[in-house]
Amino acid sequence: MSAHALYGFLLVRRRRKVLRRKWYLFSFWIFLVWYADCLPDELFDDSTSTVLLDSDGNLLGAHIADDHQWRFPESKTVPYKFRACIVEFEDRGFYSHMGVSPSGVGRALWQNVRSGRRVSGGSTLTMQLVRLMRKNPPRTYSEKVYEMILATRIEMRYSKSEILRMYASHAPFGNNVVGLDAAAWRFFGRPANQLSWAESATLAVLPNAPGLIYPGKNHDLLRNKRNRLLNRLRKIGKISESEYRLALLERLPEKPHPLPNAAPHLLQKCIAEGKKGRVIRTNIRSRIQKEADFLLENHAQLLRENGIFNGAVMVTSVETGEVIAYIGNVVESGSEHANQVNCIDASRSTGSIIKPLLYGKSLESGTIAPSMFLRDVPSRFGNFSPKNFAGTFEGLIPADEALFRSLNIPMVHLLQNYGLTKFHSNLKRMGFTTVRRSASHYGLSLILGGAEVNMFELNQVYTRMAQQLRYGETSQLRLFPSEERDISEFPMNSGSVFAMFEAMLEVRRPDEDNNWHLFDSSRKIAWKTGTSYGFRDAWAVGVTPDYVVSVWVGNADGEGRPGLTGVQAAAPILFDIFQSLPMKTEWFQQPESEMVEVEVCSVSGHRPTENCEKQTTAWWPKGALQTTACPYHQRIHLNRQGKRVNSSCADPMEMQHANWMIIAPDVEEYYKKYHPLYKPLPPYLSQCEGANTSNSLSILYPDIGQKIYLPVGLNGEQQATVFRCSHSNKDAVLFWHLDGQFVQQTAEFHEIVVRPEVGKHLLTVYDTEGNKKSMWVEIVAGRIE
Ligand SMILES: [Zn+2]
CATH class of the missing domain: 2.60.40.10 (Immunoglobulins)
Known part of the structure; x- marks a missing residue:
């Protein structure tokens, strides 16, 4: 070879070398670019169960994920015991390696070569996380290498505790249970952080062989694996000798526990409102929810015998506006009786349940004073002739009594006097969004159940009134702690609310009903019932300074039943629930600045004139001062024979004077039946002027x-x-x-x-x-x- 040729040869070789080096560098660069971007932003995008928690974070219920797996959304932490178990069982070097354990791989290779088959995976927990992420592809050597590379990348992006957390959330535990949280509930009926060492160890061995758990099969194998792990934990000092001995005695889970289902209608509502697949923290207090549910189901057993199948209960805290119990229906009634319908959100006829609001607004506006007489005679309003429930007419009736006895005619008179349109717009301002039609559409029957409301808004109105009275400001009801508190003022002043609640206290509970004697009557509760036309809806709502409870009972399909009245069907449930609630505050404080102490004619409930002989004092909301003085008691003159006289026919010196109650004859006819001491106005002496009036x-x-x-x-x-x-x-x-x-x-x-x-x-x-x-x-x- 000539020097020239040699030179050329060397040049080419050198060029090739440079080219190859460039190629390596380029490939390495490509690899780095790929490596940097080889993980998806989120490692997992599986659908998850919708999980409902109470105010303390306890599980109320869950709904299975779209792919029919019990896979709870990723939890924030892994409990200490399970962490110790899983690391000891799967990957002792977890906290020191970088995703791949060279000794582990070496050991696995050696074992596989020696046995001639694959017995050991040598996978770290991080590599197993990759396998979970990649949905368990077939195990090949190239796949293994790929897993190793991704594992190192995961270690660069996530901390050890995050890796463990993701692993625990996505590991399979057999059948359709995925993740530690779902597994703890399904196999042990408890949250993961309450598991014992034996239970944690049982779960730790499962992801490696998830088939071992169901249904009670391979128990010996599972027990051996668990016990071996417990033994290792003892050896490394995680558990003591005595803990170990006790743990060995624990039984293995037999069959999966059903998940709690304490608030199914609230869970469904959350899913329907776009919270599917999330962990939803609510304001529900589990104890109160369970107790209220138990009491509703108890009463529902009897109601079912009368063909009444559905019911709902809501309890709110006055202090916080939080909904602490939410029972949308009677689950026991079964799906053939529409137990899936959420009756809390259903619009139903109000019956009399909104009468207190009219009473309160009438006090505020000065239309009435608290115990002022209202007319209770057969009455006709256009083509509308309301009847009282009992079919009676008492002539005149104090407004507060008309309210707590829920008499219809006096309340319709009151609505007419107060103003239908005004009251209609009051209802809307108070927050009843279901009162959609015009005032004239409802007419005066608005106060007797012409309009529909739902329990949530009803409960909200009563809660806000209690808040107005206690705190001077109110907030919307909140189902979830994540909701902001929206502070506002209720459209009724505290004085009128107080007088309204006092009128609803009702010491005279109907004693003919046996359900009532059970109730501790020393406890003050403002309450009202409602019964809709045709016995379709029975309502009861009760207020204390601490709680508002509402109860609805009826049939979701609207079928009416005899005996389906607020007093008979709903009120006993209301009182049972109050009985079960802890009492904190006895009663509301009277809002001094909004009330005045006044003299009152104790018969008519008006401010007295000098002719009113029986007087008493009472606290009135200031608005009531606008009412007139007593028109019923007047001074009349009588002769010795008890005939009425005047100066035209008798000597004033001979006259006797008396204060007399004078009422219109149409009222008198009914009034005197109920008031035996009532004395009719004596007739005039015949020769008197005005005698022939x-x-x-x-x-x-x-x-x-x-x-x-x-x-x-x-x-x-x-x-x-x-x-x-x-x-x-x-x-x-x-x-x-x-x-x-x-x-x-x-x-x-x-x-x-x-x-x-x-x-x-x-x-x-x-x-x-x-x-x-x-x-x-x-x-x-x-x-x-
Ligand atoms: Zn009077």
């Missing part, structure tokens, strides 16, 4: 025997007509009745607008002096030519 009242329109032609409008509605009266006394108050039903009272201008149906009607008008005029009126459809 029947002339002072006259019906101006219609005339006797007149037929009234009323055209029917395009919408089918009868046109209205106006009836007119006159009275010689300009201060007279007249009470108008149509067909025996009270329609309206008038003062000063005695006119009423009515819309009677076609046919004959009896019009009767009374004044307070006992005068009465009646006539038949005939309404004819069509137009007079």
